[in-house]
Amino acid sequence: MTLRDxxxxxxxxxxxxxxxxxDEDPGSITETISGVIFGKTYLWxxxxxxxxxxxxxxxxxxxxxxxxxGVGVWGIQVPNAWGFAIVNFVWWIGIGHxxxxxxxxxxxxxxxxxxxxxRFAEAMTLFAVACAGLFPVFHTxxxxxxxxxxxxxxxxxxxxxFRSPLIWDVFAVSTYATISLVFWYVGLVPDLAALRDxxxxxxxxxxxxxxxxxxxxxxxxxxxxxxxxxxxxxLSTPLVLSVHSVISxxxxxxxxxxxxxxxxxxxxxxxxxxxGFAMVLTLMIPLRAIFNLHAYITERHLENMGKVMxxxxxxxxxGYATELFMAWYSGxxxxxxxxxxxIFGPYWMAYWGLIxxxxxxxxxxxxxxxxxxxxxxxxxxxxxxxGMWLERYVIVITSLTRDFLVGSWGTYHGTIWDWAVYLGTFxxxxxxxxxxxxxxxxxxxxxLKMISPEGKKTGH
Amino acid sequence: MSEVTSxxxxxxxxxxxxxxxxxxxxxxxxxxxxxxVFGYLSSPDQFFQSYLxxxxxxxxxxxxxxGWLTVQHLTAGTWSxxxxxxxxxxxxxxxxxxxxxxxxMLMGMGTLYSWARPEAVNDxxxxxxxxxxxxxxxxxxxxxxxxIWSGLAYLLSxxxxxxxxxxxxxxxxRMRMLSGPGLVLLIxxxxxxxxxxxxxxDPHWFSSLYAFYFVTNLALTSLLFLTVVAWYLHKRKPLDDxxxxxxxxxxxKLTMALTMFWAYMALSQFLITYSGNIPEFxxxxxxxxxxxxxxxxxxxxxxxxxVPFLLLLSAGLKKQPSKLVVVALYMLVTRxxxxxxxxxxxxxxxxxxxxxxxxxxxxxxxxxxxxxxxxLKRRSLLPPNDPYLPELIGHG
Numbered sequence: 001m002t003l004r005d006x007x008x009x010x011x012x013x014x015x016x017x018x019x020x021x022x023d024e025d026p027g028s029i030t031e032t033i034s035g036v037i038f039g040k041t042y043l044w045x046x047x048x049x050x051x052x053x054x055x056x057x058x059x060x061x062x063x064x065x066x067x068x069x070g071v072g073v074w075g076i077q078v079p080n081a082w083g084f085a086i087v088n089f090v091w092w093i094g095i096g097h098x099x100x101x102x103x104x105x106x107x108x109x110x111x112x113x114x115x116x117x118x119r120f121a122e123a124m125t126l127f128a129v130a131c132a133g134l135f136p137v138f139h140t141x142x143x144x145x146x147x148x149x150x151x152x153x154x155x156x157x158x159x160x161x162f163r164s165p166l167i168w169d170v171f172a173v174s175t176y177a178t179i180s181l182v183f184w185y186v187g188l189v190p191d192l193a194a195l196r197d198x199x200x201x202x203x204x205x206x207x208x209x210x211x212x213x214x215x216x217x218x219x220x221x222x223x224x225x226x227x228x229x230x231x232x233x234x235l236s237t238p239l240v241l242s243v244h245s246v247i248s249x250x251x252x253x254x255x256x257x258x259x260x261x262x263x264x265x266x267x268x269x270x271x272x273x274x275x276g277f278a279m280v281l282t283l284m285i286p287l288r289a290i291f292n293l294h295a296y297i298t299e300r301h302l303e304n305m306g307k308v309m310x311x312x313x314x315x316x317x318x319g320y321a322t323e324l325f326m327a328w329y330s331g332x333x334x335x336x337x338x339x340x341x342x343i344f345g346p347y348w349m350a351y352w353g354l355i356x357x358x359x360x361x362x363x364x365x366x367x368x369x370x371x372x373x374x375x376x377x378x379x380x381x382x383x384x385x386x387g388m389w390l391e392r393y394v395i396v397i398t399s400l401t402r403d404f405l406v407g408s409w410g411t412y413h414g415t416i417w418d419w420a421v422y423l424g425t426f427x428x429x430x431x432x433x434x435x436x437x438x439x440x441x442x443x444x445x446x447x448l449k450m451i452s453p454e455g456k457k458t459g460h
Numbered sequence: 461m462s463e464v465t466s467x468x469x470x471x472x473x474x475x476x477x478x479x480x481x482x483x484x485x486x487x488x489x490x491x492x493x494x495x496x497v498f499g500y501l502s503s504p505d506q507f508f509q510s511y512l513x514x515x516x517x518x519x520x521x522x523x524x525x526x527g528w529l530t531v532q533h534l535t536a537g538t539w540s541x542x543x544x545x546x547x548x549x550x551x552x553x554x555x556x557x558x559x560x561x562x563x564x565m566l567m568g569m570g571t572l573y574s575w576a577r578p579e580a581v582n583d584x585x586x587x588x589x590x591x592x593x594x595x596x597x598x599x600x601x602x603x604x605x606x607x608i609w610s611g612l613a614y615l616l617s618x619x620x621x622x623x624x625x626x627x628x629x630x631x632x633x634r635m636r637m638l639s640g641p642g643l644v645l646l647i648x649x650x651x652x653x654x655x656x657x658x659x660x661x662d663p664h665w666f667s668s669l670y671a672f673y674f675v676t677n678l679a680l681t682s683l684l685f686l687t688v689v690a691w692y693l694h695k696r697k698p699l700d701d702x703x704x705x706x707x708x709x710x711x712x713k714l715t716m717a718l719t720m721f722w723a724y725m726a727l728s729q730f731l732i733t734y735s736g737n738i739p740e741f742x743x744x745x746x747x748x749x750x751x752x753x754x755x756x757x758x759x760x761x762x763x764x765x766x767v768p769f770l771l772l773l774s775a776g777l778k779k780q781p782s783k784l785v786v787v788a789l790y791m792l793v794t795r796x797x798x799x800x801x802x803x804x805x806x807x808x809x810x811x812x813x814x815x816x817x818x819x820x821x822x823x824x825x826x827x828x829x830x831x832x833x834x835x836l837k838r839r840s841l842l843p844p845n846d847p848y849l850p851e852l853i854g855h856g
Contacts, residue, residue, distance in 0.1 A: 253735035
């Protein structure tokens with residue numbers, strides 16, 4: 001290995017040549033990125049959108065059936081009252097975290113490599129939160145009464161149970177969705193103006209024009225924009241920690257072995273970032289290949305994302321190891337049985353599957369060759385996507401199917417309707433993603449211009 | 461990198477004033493040790509209870525230096541490069557800290573750890589974990605931790621010298637290669653160490669967050685120490701024109717982040733324990749919320765979180781070394797208070813302070829600082845052949 005390789009890791013050097021091809025100038029950036037939007041509709045896009053919408057339709061059938069028959073169509077049975085709904089909820093919310101981390105924390109840390117991927121990751125966050133939100137709402141069985149979860153003054157003086165983490169969830173997730181949406185939109189404004197100026201038809205000019213909020217690119221616009229963006233980044237930063245910590249409280253404040261563990265908050269947050277980066281890579285790698293965005297999403301971006309995955313994956317591994325040791329160290333028969341049951345009980349396949357997917361396979365990220373290779377990154381990401389779902393499955397299902405009372409032991413399996421709505425959220429997520437890349441710039445033109453060689457020269 | 465001035469012409473020899481620091485530290489340390497020995501003779505139990513806290517306090521600093529050193533090699537930021545030699549010196553003191561642990565291992569086990577007393581055989585719960593909590597295994601683990609830590613410190617230090625002498629790029633690469641697995645091992649062993657040395661003081665209680673909390677504290681305490689050293693060095697040749705306010709800004713921001721993280725961990729652990737309300741978990745907090753300890757616990761939250769948090773919000777303060785160092789010194793005190801709060805309530809159900817609590821931490825600290833400065837003086841203050849050095853100086 002030569003010194004040049006070492007140099008790649010230099011923080012001061014970030015944002016210099018390697019994060020964008022040297023021959024890119026502001027004109028070519030706008031050309032390439034808005035070209036995706038104003039170019040003709042590709043056949044593959046129509047096909048992909050059709051397939052995604054097909055999945056979404058399966059989900060809609062599932063939800064309609066649920067409403068017609070009640071939540072009993074799912075595999076849930078007391079005490080296993082949560083099942084897929086919470087597994088999927090936590091999984092989707094976790095995926096959203098990468099977006100917030102990339103857009104907020106990396107901005108505050110002056111990591112310029114975030115620039116090419118932040119827009120897309122933020123959009124992914126919003127769509128993932130939308131998918132996540134469906135589960136608790138439908139799990140109530142009467143989604144039209146979902147607003148009862150809010151503390152609304154009423155003549156019956158009935159209030160939500162504020163000591164319940166489920167109510168904290170309502171606040172945490174809705175705050176998260178709101179801030180993420182505003183952050184994403186504020187970042188979009190200058191790009192929307194650029195699209196307005198390039199739109200070919202009157203209708204699209206009007207729509208982009210309204211969305212651009214009268215942006216003219218004046219100096220005071222930029223001044224306010226930068227300030228708002230930084231403030232929102234500051235506001236979003238605690239959310240990266242708080243949302244998944246609150247979700248971990250759903251489990252941790254209970255008394256059930258396997259749930260009542262003080263390690264849950266940081267370990268859930270690390271897992272969320274882990275899952276989120278895996279999903280960003282899952283979507284980004286094909287996108288980069290299809291639209292030929294290698295000039296903007298370089299190997300260094302891939303490598304950095306690989307590193308984040310490695311680090312967060314190791315933290316998750318640290319969490320598993322601690323849980324395992326503590327279950328034994330506790331000397332408590334219920335704790336010990338919980339861990340034994342996870343490893344050797346009826347759901348042993350899920351447990352070993354998660355160890356394989358989350359711990360073993362992603363260790364290939366230690367190798368620089370794998371971190372810089374789109375194929376291996378994609379490969380590892382798929383394992384993490386599955387592994388993180390299995391992790392939540394193991395936590396939710398194993399503890400509830402084997403609780404303190406042997407009389408209430410049972411088995412749980414998702415029914416066809418559980419799978420239908422889960423697939424449906426995939427359809428929703430992918431449909432939104434495909435719509436997004438078709439009508440909005442998936443990469444931030446504004447920020448790419450700032451780090452392009454010419455942008456660096458002029459200071460913008 | 462082209463505009464960089466030639467670095468070979470400059471010398472990075474440590475300032476001569478370090479001799480004075482070293483001598484003062486030795487005198488303070490010896491006085492502290494003498495007082496502690498007197499304390500040991502008059503009340504041995506209290507001595508070990510105080511000594512454990514004092515020793516762990518300085519251990520976290522040395523171990524944190526090693527941790528930050530691996531982070532430096534992995535990230536190659538200039539904010540940490542400027543302190544690389546300081547971290548190396550801190551890491552090289554780890555074998556000496558093992559010697560300072562010997563009194564506890566050889567004489568203090570029964571005093572400190574109830575599971576190590578003969579009557580523990582009558583405790584059914586302790587018996588279920590006797591395979592882990594027994595004196596021989598405890599010793600073996602301690603030796604293993606120190607072997608790993610010292611070995612890592614040795615290897616990094618050796619390659620660092622090789623880099624100085626030959627400028628061989630392979631040494632640079634090797635240090636980075638060591639640092640990844642090294643950091644993983646360090647965190648893993650530090651987790652076990654936190655369970656062994658602190659959590660098992662109350663062998664019935666356990667918290668899976670404890671190791672995360674300990675590692676966060678380790679990073680914070682050593683960062684505060686590094687900030688103080690940075691402040692000292694930035695006022696003196698040869699580093700006076702190498703440090704820039706941005707470095708201190710970075711230290712301040714990291715301190716802020718870790719302070720918030722401390723609060724996050726502490727709150728999470730408390731909230732989960734409180735809400736679960738299971739007797740075997742709550743005992744730990746019940747102890748710390750009775751017998752006068754409640755008057756210690758609540759101010760600790762304010763002093764350790766709210767005060768530094770509000771101070772560190774100011775960007776001006778973080779960029780100003782003379783102000784940041786005051787916060788760092790203050791927080792080193794609060795770090796000690798937090799560590800004391802982890803251990804002392806186990807020994808005393810009523811809130812107590814003993815002069816030995818001060819004497820031991822000062823004694824260990826004096827001796828440790830003496831060793832640290834001795835190590836720091838052995839090498840130049842900046843690695844002359846580090847590939848990033850031109851950038852550090854160029855930006856300075």
